[in-house]
Amino acid sequence: MGKRVIAINSSKRKKNTYGILKELKEKFKEQDIHIDILNLFEYNITPCVGCESCVRFDKCGLKDDTEKLMEILKSYDGVILSSPVYMGNVSGMMKLFIDRTAKWFHRPELVGKPIMYVVTTAASGINDTTKYLKGVSIQWGMMPTSSITRTVNTIKKDIRKEEYSDFINHLKMHRDNFKPSLNQLIMYQVQKVLAIKIHEIDRVFWTERGWNNSIYYYGKIPAYKKSVAKIFYNMLYKKVKKVEN
Numbered sequence: 001m002g003k004r005v006i007a008i009n010s011s012k013r014k015k016n017t018y019g020i021l022k023e024l025k026e027k028f029k030e031q032d033i034h035i036d037i038l039n040l041f042e043y044n045i046t047p048c049v050g051c052e053s054c055v056r057f058d059k060c061g062l063k064d065d066t067e068k069l070m071e072i073l074k075s076y077d078g079v080i081l082s083s084p085v086y087m088g089n090v091s092g093m094m095k096l097f098i099d100r101t102a103k104w105f106h107r108p109e110l111v112g113k114p115i116m117y118v119v120t121t122a123a124s125g126i127n128d129t130t131k132y133l134k135g136v137s138i139q140w141g142m143m144p145t146s147s148i149t150r151t152v153n154t155i156k157k158d159i160r161k162e163e164y165s166d167f168i169n170h171l172k173m174h175r176d177n178f179k180p181s182l183n184q185l186i187m188y189q190v191q192k193v194l195a196i197k198i199h200e201i202d203r204v205f206w207t208e209r210g211w212n213n214s215i216y217y218y219g220k221i222p223a224y225k226k227s228v229a230k231i232f233y234n235m236l237y238k239k240v241k242k243v244e245n
Contacts, residue, residue: 002032003171006073007080007118010094012041016120016155017082020148023159024080024118031168035080040093043069048099055103056199066100074109078171079142081133082118085125089132098136106195107205108141111217112178114170116146123151138184139191141217145170178219185225188216189233197242 005028011017018037025035043065054060060067073079083090090098104110115137119129126149134144145167148159170178180188195202196212206212215221215229 002034003077004075005033005035005078005080005171006076007035007037008040008073008082008094008097009037010040010083010091010097011120012093014039016150017084017118019155020118020120020150020159021080021082024148024164027159027161027164028168033168033171036076038069038072040069040097045069045093045096045100047096048102052102054100055106056201058103058107058201060100062100066097069097070101070104070109076113078113078167079110079115079137080118080167081115081137083120083129083133085119085121085129088125089129101140105139105191106199106202108139108191108217110137111141112143112175114143114145114167115140116148116164116167118148120150120155121152126151138187143170143175143178144184175218176220180216180219180221180225182225182228185216185221185229186232189229189236193233193236193240197237197240199243 007021007024009018009021018039021035021037025037028035045066046062046064049062051061081094083094086092089095117130117133119126119133121129130147130149134147137144146164148163150157192206192212195206203212211217215226221229
């Protein structure tokens with residue numbers, strides 16, 4: 001059975017960004033990979049109110065489609081996040097959804113899934129927007145891979161296999177062969193310290209998975225990166241005071 005990928009479209013117009021996702025859907029068929037396109041504007045997503053109920057109690061008082069969307073993402077083998085550039089960053093709808101996934105920073109549930117990014121713009125903002133999406137996916141514990149970007153001058157350019165091959169390779173490989181970056185290792189140490197020292201619900205979640213004793217969720221990590229990660233962890237662990245729940 002082929003792999004299944006969910007592509008999140010956060011553009012209401014279903015034009016440039018959406019067009020790339022449709023083209024990818026056709027190209028991925030050749031690799032026995034099925035893409036489902038999910039349009040965020042077809043769902044009810046309420047703005048986050050910052051109550052931290054999802055973080056502290058794993059419950060959200062807002063009644064909308066967000067939990068449904070999060071469950072949908074968990075059911076796929078890989079994820080594509082896409083957005084047009086609005087004011088130098090992702091669209092408001094994409095930011096709205098990401099804000100509501102706050103508990104995934106504390107208790108990541110997409111760990112080990114590969115992710116790629118599609119970003120379109122009239123002129124500028126591609127790098128900052130792609131960087132933001134990548135940062136979010138690292139906090140989700142995912143495997144960052146390819147990026148497909150287009151401006152108004154290149155939007156009609158055919159998508160080359162080289163632009164998405166890294167994503168496909170990670171879809172097909174075992175996650176234990178993944179090589180996390182130093183940035184990913186550092187973020188992991190931050191999340192681990194917070195999990196161990198702040199909320200009991202996080203402590204249990206991480207301990208059950210053995211992450212509290214790991215350098216990273218998965219992958220091949222060279223000795224020098226392990227050393228840097230351990231030093232950073234020990235330093236941060238001493239600075240953060242434990243909260244007794």
